[in-house]
Amino acid sequence: MDPLWVTLIKAFVLCLVLLGAFAYMTLIERRILGRMQHRHGPNRTGPFGLLQPIADAIKSVFKEDIIVTNADKVVYVMAPMISIIFALSAFGAIPGGPAGSLFGFNPWVVDLDIGVLYVLAVTSVGVYGIFLGGWASNSKYALLGSLRSSAQIISYELGLGLSVLSVIMIAGTLNLREIVEVGVWTVSPWLWPPLAVAFVAFVISAIAEVNRTPFDLPEAEQEIVAGYLTEYSGIKWALYQMSEYVNMMTAAAFISTLFLGGYRGPYVLERLIPGSSEWPIIWLVLKMAIFMFLFIWLRATLPRFRYDQLMRFGWLYLFEVALAATLLTGAVIAFVL
């Protein structure tokens, strides 16, 4: 348990790092998409376009701020804040390394016995930001976007929640740090099949949770213009973008922590350089980078689901598959081990 001032500083640093990472993720995404699409992407502002996020930030700050006539003003102004506040808060529970590994401090902001529940709950609340934003905008396109986002959350949330259960059953704890220390894959090879299924189901649900292609229905540009974002401009729009990317990073970190050993380094490297798996932050960031790349790659590749297909997919496939993985894990634990 850290003293309060340490927590304060860590929270502050975490926020700034996440915001910086968001800014540069936009650049990285645009550059990677550019590579995949036979074009350059932003490369005019500074070397390799490195100043582009700063230019974008300045633009967002000075852009005209618009409020729609007859919009529900309080909710309209609050909605982007809800979205970003919960997006940033969720990340605090993800452990970045073993206890005391970061210059003698713990590389996390909060260490909870119910870390898994905390992250799931807080990210779910963030969806209210999207939903309320579209609701309050007094624009039909925004309203359609927010209805879609609510339809989406109730379709994938079950798959998301259930596919975590396998991990929890194996680790026997809801504490993210302890889950990492247990190392779910090392328990028994019998558990690999259900874990693999749960992993795939979880990754798919996580992509749906962060509204990325092919599940980007709430902001389907070609149909409902920009969905819930339609009426937002300037800094409010930037905050929504921020929360989308921070959510992506949280999802990537959460997947890594639950299924891929989180902050621990690869086994092979540990044999070569003893102690390397104790290095803080770096392994988590690398694992996150893989998933961030996956998200971008999918965006460049796949078309979008239709919302009835998404709901059918969520209820009739994801839910059942995740449930099967859970029961299979239970059966293995109860009867084999």
Next chain:
Amino acid sequence: MTERPAGYHALTVDEERRGDFDTRFMRINVGPQHPSTHGVLRLVVDLDGERIVRISPQIGYLHTGFEKTMEHRTYQQVITYTNRMDYVHSFAHDLAYVLSAEKLMEARVPERAQRVRVILTELNRIASHLVFLGTGILDMGALTLFFYTMREREQLLDIFESVTGVRMNFGYFRVGGLYRDVPESFEHDVRAFLAGFPKMLDQYATMFMKNDIFVNRTKGVGVIPRERALEYGLTGPSLRASGVPLDFRKAEPYSGYEEYAFEVPTSEEGDAFARFEMRFREMTQCLRIVEQALDRLEPGPVQDPDRRISLPPRSELETSMEAVIFHFKLVTEGFHPPRGVSYVATESARGELGYYLVSDGGSMPYRVKVRVPSLINLQSLELACVGGLFADMVVNIATLDPVMGDVDK
């Protein structure tokens, strides 16, 4: 237009404040400023949840009065306007017009000119289908294919530029032939394209025709049954997707299409996937036609030697008084077709395209009426959309492939 659904009335702001909610559909206005209406199409859509109960297209935002303007231009000047309607498949409009005008004039177009016309029109058809594929799948949210198709289209535009001097509104065909002969690099460029393009088509096929999400988004979506398609006057690839093998290149061959071996792909499904597939398979047939035409391309004149239609060559002007007189007449007032009417149905990338020309014997057409495929195909939008989802509407617009310049004229 369908009946106004019962119980519909718009809720005013005051009524909303009073909490006066009523059973009604959501009426949403799509376009003219919307990312996926392919120009300035405007649709007024009534939604029940996300299901479309009523859709009514509002057109005319791009109306330019081309037909009326053409009545005040000489027959050769009209070509400036024809290619500005369907700016995606420009050569088809040019071809349809010159064929109709040539029928009035009873002009004999040299073989080389015929072949070059066919090659350019077919290449342009490929370019048009590439735009269709790219934007069509972009409307479903996949970004990348658009850039790939644009890359291939760029190659075609380079060829067009080397031939005509411009990339879009070509105006290269003339009544009685071509404006000038193709450059020497033409054959080499086209062959290079023919060699490389089939591989690209295979790549596209793996990128979306075999993509589960794409197939689910399009299979069974926006079905237009065969009978209804005929009733609504649908033509082109969209009609062939509904199982009617009507292609004017086969049915009423023009420009020597009867000499080339090619197939007309058809499908029985009539859904959005079939409409995608038709255009996709048609591109391979275009390649076949281009290859055959290129093989048979012989050197020769590219203009009708008839002095009533074509300008005399520069060298004759210095020696022949007669040539000077023809030159003067053609330049100052153009030619005079005999009294009569003509219509030649051609197959553009979108469907039946024809120019109905009425001549009163003067140097300008008395009346021009263009049978544009986009406008008439757009009628089927309601058929395809009602009962479907809002997201399907976008797919249906894309697969009916209207070009707004073509619709509004």
Next chain:
Amino acid sequence: MENYAPILVLMAVVIVIVGLIYRLPALLGGRASARERPGYLSGAVPREHAMSRFHVRWYLVGLLFLAFDMEMVFMYPWAVVFADIGWMAMVEMGMFLLILLLGVLYAWREGAFRWT
């Protein structure tokens, strides 16, 4: 309980930072207030309020979701202690799920899953 104090600290820091970002345009640009204009309706001026009734199916699916989300919440503590209790836990949860599954089958038969 003091384990949870850092959450409050984190939230407070986040709110302060987000609040600052929110005020940035006003601080830097000095523009007094946001401008009002009619909502976007792709070119047309909206003449009615955007809010309208939702399809009844939203509520149906919402209720189903609530039922299953609660079920999921029950499964979390169950999962934590599962390894200790063993196969009895499996049987108990199996019974619970079976009852719910019957409900799903019923809802399916009644057409609750026909979204459109």
